[in-house]
């Protein structure tokens with residue numbers, strides 16, 4: 001028996017797939033490099049954007065031809081689509097998936113995998129280490145709190161042990177992964193009365209809410225001190241990027257100087273509609289702090305264009321912010337409505353497809369074209 005695994009989406013999914021491989025390996029099923037030779041096809045899904053979801057439907061449609069010629073072929077779906085299906089208490093989403101994807105034999109919730117399954121690593125140099133999963137932030141456009149559930153931090157000592165193990169096995173680089181990597185440990189603090197009494201919640205002026213300090217700087221420092229060549233972490237949120245964290249990066253030269261810090265929009269009103277915890281000025285202030293303290297720092301980002309009601313003026317504020325920050329690279333998405341999110345329920349997707357396309361192109365030309373030109377030039381040299 002052989003299995004083939006296709007992974008869509010973020011590094012969290014990539015790390016999950018490494019654990020799924022172990023489970024199938026333990027069942028005596030070997031990995032196949034092609035779909036055609038596999039008896040079981042596992043699809044680890046993403047639904048962060050409509051386009052990502054559509055790619056999965058396209059793949060399954062193609063597999064239906066293979067299934068007609070190979071009657072015993074088993075297709076298993078896991079990841080965010082399945083997470084959404086099981087978390088939707090009405091059962092409608094699961095029903096819709098079952099009807100739409102009738103050739104799928106099993107819908108496997110990712111929670112069944114768990115952190116305690118040792119991964120079958122895809123790279124011999126770089127180890128992906130998940131440190132948390134889920135999210136409590138409920139940005140209004142985002143499905144993650146619905147597909148992955150609430151944020152759960154992995155026990156501190158378990159992460160340290162896994163890092164030590166991979167160091168011993170000769171891995172040179174390490175990537176700490178979480179949907180909100182730098183809010184790691186807030187839940188651990190809140191559930192521990194001794195720790196809780198020692199922390200001071202931080203007031204977020206812009207939204208009139210408090211946030212809890214995190215254990216991430218401490219964890220990152222301890223991992224960096226283990227002596228890896230490079231330590232990366234993904235994906236951070238600006239509101240948990242504390243001075244303490246900047247200090248840890250400054251003190252440890254092996255922590256990557258390319259930092260991914262999603263901005264999503266450069267306009268404070270749009271950020272508010274997105275339920276992001278910072279203003280445009282606060283984001284710029286954070287970037288300036290990073291640039292002042294850490295030499296050679298490069299910032300990459302995520303931006304959504306055409307979010308509900310985004311006016312030309314609001315978009316121009318994003319352009320202005322991009323010019324000020326000078327991002328190294330950006331993942332630019334055209335807003336698409338996602339099921340269950342509050343933007344879908346309460347806001348209107350008013351920006352036309354052609355305007356989204358135009359705004360996307362403007363930012364591509366501003367950020368990613370120069371990035372690709374720099375890459376090409378460095379290859380020529």
Ligand code: SF4
Nearest residue numbers: 135137138139142144
């Ligand atoms: S912080 Fe916002 S964008 Fe990031 S995973 Fe959570 S809800 Fe989604």
